[in-house]
Amino acid sequence: MAVNNPKFDASEALLGAYSVPDGAKWALDARSLAAANLRRMGAPVKRDEYWKYTNPVGLTQVPAPKAALFEAGETPMFDAIDRLKLVFVDGVFDADQSDDLALSGLEIETLSDALSKDIHWAKDLFGVLETNGQTPVDRPLAALNTAVAQEGFVIKATGKVAKPVAIRYLHASDSSDAMVHHVIKVDAGASLTLLENGPGAARFNSVMEVDVLDGAEFHHIRTQGRDHQRRTATHMFGRLGAQSIFRSFTMTVNGILTRNESVLEFTGDDAKATVGGASAGDGRDFHHDDTVFVTHDSLNCESRQVFKKVLRNGATGVFQGKILVKADAQKTDGYQISQGLLLDDNSNFLAKPELEIYADDVICSHGSTVGAIDEDAIFYLLSRGVPKAQAEDMMILAFLGEAIDEIEDDALSANIHERLAEWMERRRG
């Protein structure tokens, strides 16, 4: 490999910037494998095919760029919901602000505790789903995370967990550079809902490895709200067993740079997965990227990708989504839609939808649209006395609503709808 290749300079700089936490041998092995993977791949750079639309520099720079704190001045997300609350401040678990970890149907411990035990079920997952997800596309920031992340949770749902587990990531220092890594196992027939909200840190790198066993259900709802200057890279690696259900939804407003990657693999028959996102960006310094890769490798599974972005004043939204159907994944039903609503000519929506199909008996469809707000609809609203800004917001909410409606739980869906409406109203001032 060439000397002075910026990819490898950057990966060395990153690995040099963080220390590897102590742990049991299997954990250290997983960490060094991840570090070796990162060295092999190099850090992402703009000229990488997979980073064509999103400049990763803010995510790889050492030290991390700063981000001014943002006071939201609103009730924190999900506060009204009966839940197990867990709080991280700049990526560090804050037990004082969190609930007692005991919750029926749930085994939960911190990443450092789990990784220090010589024998632990997490051995089969930690770094494993992430490594699987590195093929066929490199995800160096996830490898970095596995190599050095100090904090996170290791969670096993053994039954139908009634209360959602809600993780809040607070941003308290303008120079924080946080990494969290969660390992989640939803046992056969069990179910778990995980909620996440908050900016996390000035720079936040999160990895979640989720193993959803046969007949299990995993629901994930995340909001990344209103902190303007933060930079975020998240990776969700999901493995789906037979007849399992996996649903993940993310709502994002603001943020200089957000890259949310979801990598799902169907390994058992008759399973269903939905990944969705709604985002709203205002201004040249908004950049939001959803990158999704769904691999069908079993019979009769259904996957849906539904992503919507509203962009104004020079904001940029990116969607890269792929459905890969392997040769024996017959009866696959794959669906993908990505839509951009541009409120002016300065904003950009860049979409790269991909289908790669090797099985013959499948239904797969994908679509991507970009458009402006429907002027006839706006006039209809105006003619009924609704002021212009409010009429536009109604149209925006309606547009994003179609993605929000992918959330199965009505209460949580209503929660997200309401919060988005509040955010819109606040913007109007």
Added chain:
Amino acid sequence: MLDIKNLQVGLEEEDKQILKGVDLKIGEGEVHAIMGPNGSGKSTMSYVLAGKSGYKVTGGSATLYGDDLLDMAPEERAAAGLFLAFQYPVEIPGVGNMTFLRTAVNAQRKARGEPELTAGEFLKEVRTKAKSLKIDADMLKRPVNVGFSGGEKKRNEILQMAMLAPKMCILDETDSGLDVDAMKLVAEGVNALRDGKRSFLVITHYQRLLDHIKPDVVHIMADGKIIKSGGPELALEVENNGYADILAEVA
């Protein structure tokens, strides 16, 4: 109430004159009907009064209670009491009909400095009014006009009119495409709103609607102008002989 003087309107994007000097004065509590061949400018006039963009007013004026309508934003015209029942009501996917109605009612109340209706008050009112128009709960829940039949869309326009209680109602071919029963429902809805003060401008091709909504004055519009005005008998004449005679008469 509504006073239109020598209104001249062209398109913004191309050099095309559509209204060529319309004069029309509607007093309080009056019902006027406008008939006229397709393409004569009836919808254009109603859009321009409601404030749709894309048109260029090149001359004349339009006032509501003495206030310059053409100077107001569309939502201000609505708050001032103008209502247009669209010839082609617009579908708005993702916006619930009920939410739409409540937002509109309260936005107008707010603009007029009146207290907003509570959810309960609103619901009670909308239910009563919807019932008399045979609009069921499902139609109220569905997205605005999406998947509505032609008749449902028109009844939904009348429901909006009833909820917004405007002073000046313009109905653009609200009867087109309706069967007799649906037309009766619409006419009853309109008549229920007649209170001696509220005024109506009914654009229609058919005498049949005017049997139910009795106009005080009937106007004939052709080629961007009102070419003839008269009593209800004028509508009968159109019904029997078409526009040819009238057009020939003024030519």
